[in-house]
Amino acid sequence: MKGGARGAKRSAAAPAVAGRLSHSDKLSLYYWMRLTRTLEERLVNLHRQNKLVGGLFRSLGQEADAVGSAFAVEEHDVLSSLTRNLGSLLVKGATPVEVIRQHMATADSPTRGRDLGLHFADMGRGYIGHISPLGDMVAVMAGVTLSFKVRGEPRVGLVYLGDGATSTGAFHEGINFAAVQRCPLVVIAENNGYAYSTPTAKQSAAKRFVDKAAGYGVAGDHADGNDVLAVYEVTKRAVDRARSGGGVTLIELVTYRRRGHAEHDNQSYVPGGEVERWAAENDPIDRYVRVLIDREKVEQSDLDAIDVRATAEVDAATEQALRSPPPAGPDALADVYANPSRLAPHWYRR
Amino acid sequence: MKGGARGAKRSAAAPAVAGRLSHSDKLSLYYWMRLTRTLEERLVNLHRQNKLVGGLFRSLGQEADAVGSAFAVEEHDVLSSLTRNLGSLLVKGATPVEVIRQHMATADSPTRGRDLGLHFADMGRGYIGHISPLGDMVAVMAGVTLSFKVRGEPRVGLVYLGDGATSTGAFHEGINFAAVQRCPLVVIAENNGYAYSTPTAKQSAAKRFVDKAAGYGVAGDHADGNDVLAVYEVTKRAVDRARSGGGVTLIELVTYRRRGHAEHDNQSYVPGGEVERWAAENDPIDRYVRVLIDREKVEQSDLDAIDVRATAEVDAATEQALRSPPPAGPDALADVYANPSRLAPHWYRR
């Protein structure tokens, strides 16, 4: 199942050309979506077993949005993920064991137990997880991509935000700054219908979030967020535009949050049948399976093999993570500053 | 010269009807613009004599924008003025002597010497001066107008911001909040070409600020900000829309800041001839004089009489203000809270 390997994507020359995806790329897309879902399902199990710290946020039904868009950036590009972008991080090289450890807040987790969920970063692999205050990463990514522009590097940035986060001042200031500076930045607004319990109609009076593009003088584009190929293409267009000096694009991806805001949320506010309809008719993986089988002539058995592989990887990662120790308390005192890199403990807590 | 009196405007029933202005209203508009300019010129003199506290901000060339828009709201409506809206405040009932005292920070100034310039408020007359952090008043006015909506009062709010202030998070959050809540709020973006030294091209990549309206799902409109009748009409339309439950309108008024950001600023960054061109070809008072004489058949002598009256009023106000005492130091300790209304002084400063 070579197509599913991360290396396969990296070695493929095809994606760079006009958004054309090779057959193996297309299998990769399936793999990443499947891995995302399998890994999240495992996190749900661990959550139920009280092995995780903090809430658990699902991207069920939004895997195409995360995976398709992240697939459109290159290794040296930088993306900033949001709550429901597990898929983006995996594509960018974060590993399942890191993700599980991060949710368990272990000593060897990417943040050494300091922060939760997808709040982790690795500039070597080109990703910065978000912080909780929504919208802030748009401004930070304006700066990341400003550095590309200032240094004349052919790199681009990609930042995600939810329909809810479009209401924040940080989003506004960040995208406007990037627009004026013509930073090579792609901003993806994931319109999944809700911000926590708040439906989009209470978030914005605009008909479409992409209508905000004109107000910033940037290119606007949108796509069906549950069609992984469409997501890839719309993002690739924007990435190419950014790389060739065309500045910012605001993309609206229309998708749907099939679980509650986090696992504790019973979605009492969602009209009856809505979730079920999206699950039955518009699951991004189901839809893509049909595309692969009908158009790409992939065999179901090939897909099954990918599924098995994803499960095996998640199994191995789980086992590894479950052996990870918790951080030692006094490690909390390190790295607030570069210098001194460690604070003195209070006398009563040595 | 009845037409110029504030009372005249209030008693005129005409303005309420479809934006039609009576002859006397039209003379009022001239009066308010002239009063604004004369009063500001007086402030310049006082500033040069070192009688003012803080910087002095002119609205030279922007008087039509301020006066025409404020003329479109009613007595029980509330407006929030900005740096260059002296005219709006005068129309709303602030008096020249209050304005001079405020700039002199006297004990009897509207803020008793605590704040400067146009930072003063009177809810009885329906105005709230801005604070320095730009954009904040949009959010505050969202709340003022939310109260109108919640209570079913037929009142509207009007808030001004500059081209520069459109970049702030507070503006974004405020207008979006008001849009979603369908608050009866009119937002006027005064595009005067500059924010301090920064030209609009470095403030926003959008072609027109009114293009932001669609992104908030609100009505958008624009007008020549130096045509006082056009300003009145565009604002009146928006005010009527707000009053009849149609929610927020974002209006862009295109005008030009003929002086520096404040009087200390020598405008070194302005392309040669630009100021002079606007002064010669597009002075809002000169333009309106031609309209009054050509279309309204007003005699130059009537206008001269208004000018004399404005000067007399400013003279009287100046004299009064120059007799005003400075505040007593310990008054600084009053009114931080309602209760206790006065703080205890430090032992070394009784």
Next chain:
Amino acid sequence: MAEITYLEAIREALVEEMERDANVLCLGEDVGVFGGAFKVTEGLQARFGENRVIDTPISEIAIVGAAAGAAHMGLRPVAEMQFADFISCAYDMLTNYVATSRYRTGLACPMVVRGPSGGYVRGGPFHSQNPEAAFVHTPGLKIVCPATAEDAKGLLKSAIRDDDCVLFFEHKYLYRRIKGVMPAGDHLTPIGRARVAREGKDLSIITYGATVWKAIEAADQLAQTGVSVEVIDLRTLAPLDDDAIVATVKKTNRVVIVHEDTRTGGIAGEIAARINELCWEWLDAPVLRVTAHDVPLPSAATLEDFVLPQTADIVAAAQRVGTY
């Protein structure tokens, strides 16, 4: 009367005040249909309608700014921050507009900004903050941090009636862990007055919020060693109750100040300075502080436990001050 939780006490205060005064309204993210992330406002929208319980966009600047504007017009808005941590987004609006409005222009801001603060729940750096210090430093704001269910209700009712802006920091660790029987009638706890949570004579622990309960635990342990500890629950951080602070210092002559917030620049410093100014001669030992370490609050249990003040830390500090 039945016991209710700290959280229910807050809801009861909201309901009673909304019943009493038609000008009171609630606004915030998910406070309406959903009843709030912690369900504090559950049922309120059904009861009072969409005009008085308003779901807002994710816009802390606008929520606070709109509350101020509505307050100018005579409404009494109660704005919720979904987590108190996000009040940082409205810092400019609160410190520059809300806190100065009366002083500068005479326009009052009778409003409450409330929300869940504090740690001990493995919430990590953005869902555990104690944002009070920066606002205690802001003239024009009042700050309330209730430790008991009774005070949560009585102080919130007073806050809603206060003619200035009150920041009301609830403690999420206490929401469902602490219960109390509400006094009958219109129960108002005065803002600006501390409470003697436990009488004692050898040493005083001055604290507020969740650490009141840790201080009481510490006092219990110390009692077994024959040390009688007085615990002062400040309840209001701005204005501080100097009289109560001075009274306990004069009584016990030894003080430990405890807070969950980080140490440097936390409110313990202010209290230490006031004790110096007001009753330095009455001290038989230096004022010591037990606080969180100066780090962002980490998520892992081991780390959070290490960073936040624990009962054993309070005991150790009390023993040191007590035997000084």
Next chain:
Amino acid sequence: MAEITYLEAIREALVEEMERDANVLCLGEDVGVFGGAFKVTEGLQARFGENRVIDTPISEIAIVGAAAGAAHMGLRPVAEMQFADFISCAYDMLTNYVATSRYRTGLACPMVVRGPSGGYVRGGPFHSQNPEAAFVHTPGLKIVCPATAEDAKGLLKSAIRDDDCVLFFEHKYLYRRIKGVMPAGDHLTPIGRARVAREGKDLSIITYGATVWKAIEAADQLAQTGVSVEVIDLRTLAPLDDDAIVATVKKTNRVVIVHEDTRTGGIAGEIAARINELCWEWLDAPVLRVTAHDVPLPSAATLEDFVLPQTADIVAAAQRVGTY
């Protein structure tokens, strides 16, 4: 060597660091073509180009956030707040993102946020603020407040080279009033170390920023009455130089802390608490504070003079502590 002003010293630091390291860039409102509201960055854009001296929209959140992002990539941004007061708009970005980034994820934010702070210039409530207290309370940030031209230069150069975020609060009252001769060569003043601005033996005044000069005036007056006053200029507020504080307390046994910032929650409280913890036995008198009153800073000269600490206030406090 010729004397230059405090303001020119800051500009010299910027020029030298931009010459030395191509990664250093300046961004902010009106810093480019115009050279900044106070002309601190005058001439820099002409010299270093538009890519390294960037005029931004009016967006403090974005200016600080973009500086952080650029810093992650190895640039060394120096962000200007047109007035330090407007840093309040970026409070969330600074406290939640910038201050925690290294700790949480290992991504450093080597950046400087600088701007004119402080009063005594009739600037009123929004152009006179001393925003340091809220940030001193934030682990992860460093805070510098130079009082002399030499330190303005040496500390800014150190701040630009620091691997963490340094908030650099210049004092606008000192911009053109204070001059100094710059030490030759690559003049770096270490962050985190206070300075003995004047030696003395009877009493210590601990302060920073513009009030250093008022403290020296007070010391001059007190010298005439035979009292020898030591003046400590903290220079860095975070991290505080405990050693210098303890040393002066042990030397003089009497302390007045002076700051221009409002009293409650100001940094004087923190210093008082540390003195308590570190050298309480060495005190012969309570630690007193001389500060601004707890009000928004009013504009009128009479009011501002009343609210801000003046030399006479420092003298009065010193006399009280000295004769205690």
